[in-house]
Amino acid sequence: MTRDQGQAQERTGLWLVGARGAISTSLLYGLSAVARGELEPTGIVTARPPWDALDLAPFDAWVLGGHDICTRDLSRAAGELVAMGVLGADQVVAGAEAAAAYEAHLRPGLLDGPDVGMADLDPRSSELGALPPREQIAALQADWKAFGEAEGLKRTVVVLLASTEAAREAREEWERLEDLEAALDAGTPQPASLLYAYAALDAGHPLVNFTPNLGASTPALRELALARGVPHAGRDGKTGETLVKSALAPMFAQRALRVLAWEGYNMLGNRDGEVLDDPAHRVAKLRNKDEVLRQLLSGSDPHTRVGIDFVPSLGDWKTAWDFIHFEGFLGARMSLQFTWQGSDSALAAPLVIDLARLAALAHARGEAGVMEHTAFFFKAPLAGGTHDLSMQYARLQDYAMQRSKTR
């Protein structure tokens, strides 16, 4: 039996940070429905060729748990998704058992320093967030250890799904692992996402950072991943408007059309939107969204703008309008505009499943460091490279084809 074949039979942990949020809730009900054969795996890229030939963990092999800083009941999150037409009421009923099993594995998360005062904040998260960083890390690692032992898991993938953190200035201690270790020893407070990333990589858990937060994107953390031989991927899942941008912008470049302006307005109404309504939290997200255009249209130097506005009534339905003003032959000025109306959670959840499967596979194969083939899923891929969606897709296909051949 090869190491790969083994994986299919193994139970694998999927640990969601932001466990009571809309993406996690969608993932929980959706993955369990797919596992029971009641739902098509629409939106799950790795369910199809050529990835289906890889030795990826099957849908029913996953055991879910997670951290969250709020105490919001899972059924309330589910109810909101039903009201918004994302989840069906019948899917919630059918997933009740899976939900109960999941709830049993939910643990208080780390409150990020600058955040305060949510109505339903878990007081244990406040306490945790106030501990010295080394103690926070130890607490997380203890949770994962207990989870793995209780469920007899071969490995657990940790996925960061929490809301956008307040932006921080770059710090020197993030450049080298040695310096970071020293800062942790000295008790210097760190962003919660960095502590999750450190704890996961240090304990050998593959890591996926689906948020715009710091996570393992700094040189020090990348060093740690290589040192511990752990694969990781990130950051900032590409689910909606930016996805369209990365598919459309190459068209203008390929046709030698000059983009004069690309103005993007995003509206959303879920908790993510509420958090992003605060400029301090918005910075990282907007930077990633804009960077995609800057690179893909490097020949044009367009006027660009990305706005994110909180519109409560929209709930999980991200609605975006982009206006693209461009110049063609003879200096003729033309335009393309599009409106995107998508459920953020229904778009994100299947990609998280893809990334968890790919991360578990990479771990099983002993691949370490940044999973370069996953740029397709991210607004700001850790390995850099092109933002052209088709080229990113080809890269992901290549990975599958090479890996399939060498089995």
Add this chain to the structure above:
Amino acid sequence: MTRDQGQAQERTGLWLVGARGAISTSLLYGLSAVARGELEPTGIVTARPPWDALDLAPFDAWVLGGHDICTRDLSRAAGELVAMGVLGADQVVAGAEAAAAYEAHLRPGLLDGPDVGMADLDPRSSELGALPPREQIAALQADWKAFGEAEGLKRTVVVLLASTEAAREAREEWERLEDLEAALDAGTPQPASLLYAYAALDAGHPLVNFTPNLGASTPALRELALARGVPHAGRDGKTGETLVKSALAPMFAQRALRVLAWEGYNMLGNRDGEVLDDPAHRVAKLRNKDEVLRQLLSGSDPHTRVGIDFVPSLGDWKTAWDFIHFEGFLGARMSLQFTWQGSDSALAAPLVIDLARLAALAHARGEAGVMEHTAFFFKAPLAGGTHDLSMQYARLQDYAMQRSKTR
């Protein structure tokens, strides 16, 4: 001196069929402005790397002539484009000399059988169209011969730009060159575009079919191209809504999203739109537009529709609205809609320049038959293959890179 290097110094003919139309008019003023260094080559793909390293005919090497079935004054066509904001009044003034030289090389074209009764129809075109096919072919070839000799041209690229022809049922005589020759000998009437294609290939002129018309797309004509050793490309230039489709549709397939419906509504008001208002003329165009989606979304089996409506006030400004209804994870239904507002002529003209340059190069190099690397420019590429714009673009890049290396 290699054959390639020679081309740069040679004067090359560009013969436009549909010479008094909006695309030809835009091309005339635009190409001469680029040649004089007064206009950026925006929209001309081959003006940029890696194609600029090929030995393509420079912009000032081209001599223009053409066929048309109408007598409409070129200045009227130019005036309409100025009124519509496509051409600048100053560009028309600056191009007056080039326009006069062009007018001197315009000849009456072939009236296609089913067409009748345009207000400004050239009576000579009616007469020509009524001649036996062999005589029509001879007339075209005589025009090209006179053009080449008068201007001392090394070669002349023929480009089909005329309005959409009435659709015809497929005929057996189009399957084999031998049968077609017999039909021509027997005087069986043929679509005008087929006669142009036959005449051009038979006389050794590289051919570009930018229209949805038959041209050289049948087996018999392809046989002729190979027999005479002539390169050709086609068909149906991909300039607007279909261009966007070929960039966007792969995104849905790549993300495993199920497209439920893709409804496209096109409006335009130029002469092309007027012709397409007649269902008989619309058939071929709609088929090509729809086929692109059918292939790219083959996994989804979506409900699709493509409409083209004549809206006189829009003139050359093709305005299209596409609504894409799709399903993601959990069965959530989402949508993307876009509005495209572009000048058909300003979008088409630079691509015609690209194709003429590439066809002249292929001819200079002795390449014969379908120019497979040009699929990027067409709705219905003769060589088939993927409709994915990025992959078509990569193919065109490969051609340039290989050809550059082997020089």
Add this chain to the structure above:
Amino acid sequence: MTRDQGQAQERTGLWLVGARGAISTSLLYGLSAVARGELEPTGIVTARPPWDALDLAPFDAWVLGGHDICTRDLSRAAGELVAMGVLGADQVVAGAEAAAAYEAHLRPGLLDGPDVGMADLDPRSSELGALPPREQIAALQADWKAFGEAEGLKRTVVVLLASTEAAREAREEWERLEDLEAALDAGTPQPASLLYAYAALDAGHPLVNFTPNLGASTPALRELALARGVPHAGRDGKTGETLVKSALAPMFAQRALRVLAWEGYNMLGNRDGEVLDDPAHRVAKLRNKDEVLRQLLSGSDPHTRVGIDFVPSLGDWKTAWDFIHFEGFLGARMSLQFTWQGSDSALAAPLVIDLARLAALAHARGEAGVMEHTAFFFKAPLAGGTHDLSMQYARLQDYAMQRSKTR
């Protein structure tokens, strides 16, 4: 006690023709929820000032019944609306009792002559549709009589909500009541909607024609309404794209802007859409939609188009895109485009409630003939007049204010 005050205490019948369709289903669950105080009367115009001062039948006074030609289970219609996010699953549960009561009052309707072959056609409707017209009329009247007696109703309003009928050429016998009576006596087949209208008016039931079908719009039927002293209103409820048109088009006229083109594309996927996919059924609907623009923009003579396309995946969600091209000062050409995404049933149902209330009131007051004040609700108001929404609204307000004063 005046006649008006009496109405509030009386039970009133609401008879829906097309009783198993999406509008009727929405009305059933919604009206019962409003009556139970569980739902806000959003979308019901007469729930607000100044109409709330009229002596309209309260929401809990209505008893529902209806005709349909299909046997589709009501719970299936409800299930589809839940799946489409129009009805909440909880609303269906809460309305179970009301639904059962309604089902008990459903009777087979008249199959319109040209219609055939629905999968779930009620065979009794085929039989009924094949009877001589006088017998069809008698059957309908018998149903209403039984309904009224069983429930002890003071009056029953009949509302036509069935799918669009195949269009018919105008007939001379529809011009005068005398001729129509003769044709009925002679057994000349008539459109189903005409027979419903005749039966209702003849038996003294107030009538609302919410469809584009003939109903009581012909002179002969109007004569009948006056002869029997019965009020009626129609036709073709104005719920979506046309509603927006009637609000927006006056703006262009008021500002002396010249509308060059107004192109409207409608897509819908419910049974109504399926029926309208057949050109014969589409004629009347398109005519009414276009007429609104023609009148409101009479100074401009714009190019107009109204399309209705069947897109199954949209279900009840009518999605329409309108493009308005207009000219302002200096001949500058500008545009306004809008996309409307609305649930046809959720938009129509409250207006049906409004019309039923107003028709019952008019009947209680002895008003006979066309209810001129209801033009606000229709694409093709029987009394003609302006299509300007604001002016129609003012007319409806005037009615309320005058009637309130004279009480």
Add this chain to the structure above:
Amino acid sequence: MTRDQGQAQERTGLWLVGARGAISTSLLYGLSAVARGELEPTGIVTARPPWDALDLAPFDAWVLGGHDICTRDLSRAAGELVAMGVLGADQVVAGAEAAAAYEAHLRPGLLDGPDVGMADLDPRSSELGALPPREQIAALQADWKAFGEAEGLKRTVVVLLASTEAAREAREEWERLEDLEAALDAGTPQPASLLYAYAALDAGHPLVNFTPNLGASTPALRELALARGVPHAGRDGKTGETLVKSALAPMFAQRALRVLAWEGYNMLGNRDGEVLDDPAHRVAKLRNKDEVLRQLLSGSDPHTRVGIDFVPSLGDWKTAWDFIHFEGFLGARMSLQFTWQGSDSALAAPLVIDLARLAALAHARGEAGVMEHTAFFFKAPLAGGTHDLSMQYARLQDYAMQRSKTR
């Protein structure tokens, strides 16, 4: 001869503050073309019934002059409008004489205190702006006097068209004329628009404030208008997105639909847009735009937003996207979105002509104070009242009908 009939024969002055801007330039070329009979009066409301029956000054009776703070050549402003497709090159040629006559009447305007450092600022405007307010007022009045005498004008209407001023806190001295006079005597600096308004009203010139600036909107200035017996109208011309809002928002209210959110995003690229890119200048404009919705949707309490972003490539082409999220019966959530693409100047100029004609008429008739019938033209009508466009239009019609009758 009545006073009214006299007006038709009289030459009337039209003094534009912001004389070198895009609106003034459009007005100049357009009005002269209409006067010469070369251009249809499209967009001019008063050119049509019932206003054409009023004794309004004919188009060829107007003599133009104006103030500006910049020295930008009028031909450059015209050239930009030509490049943007608003003005035709031929219109500029045909209007050369009118332009020269206009240039002869242009005078340096008042620089508003907080504004500095434009590239092409007229140094005389800086000097003027630094004078004590009484001297500034005197300078303006002297310019108008000279203009009237040179051209033999019966009266001169002053129209404020300058860019949006920096917002100011309300001051007590603006509440009563007496206090304002004292402040002027004391040399307290005042917003430029207030000084223009004071100077015009004090000298008996009818005033139109087409900008969001203070102008004559304060109680003190209104007192002055009544004291001097001068009519005035304002403020903030309603030309684009807000115009559509005032036509559409009543529809939702009339149909008892609950608007949940109305998010409006405006983009423009002209000098007005550049000025509005500064938040201090943006305040007043956004407040007026938002107030319209707040009033018209008072029953709904929607989430609203109005953004204005500077997108240089758009030039004069204001492009706005509005997303309206609303709830109907059964709680169903629906949406309407629209994109407006209009030339700001071509929309504003004819309304300025309308207002000038109406102001001159009111003056001729001895009407004083706020011209209440002109609310139709403004985002923030001085007399308050409804923002419902149709009702404002009816008010303007009433004025014409009453005035026609009493002649």
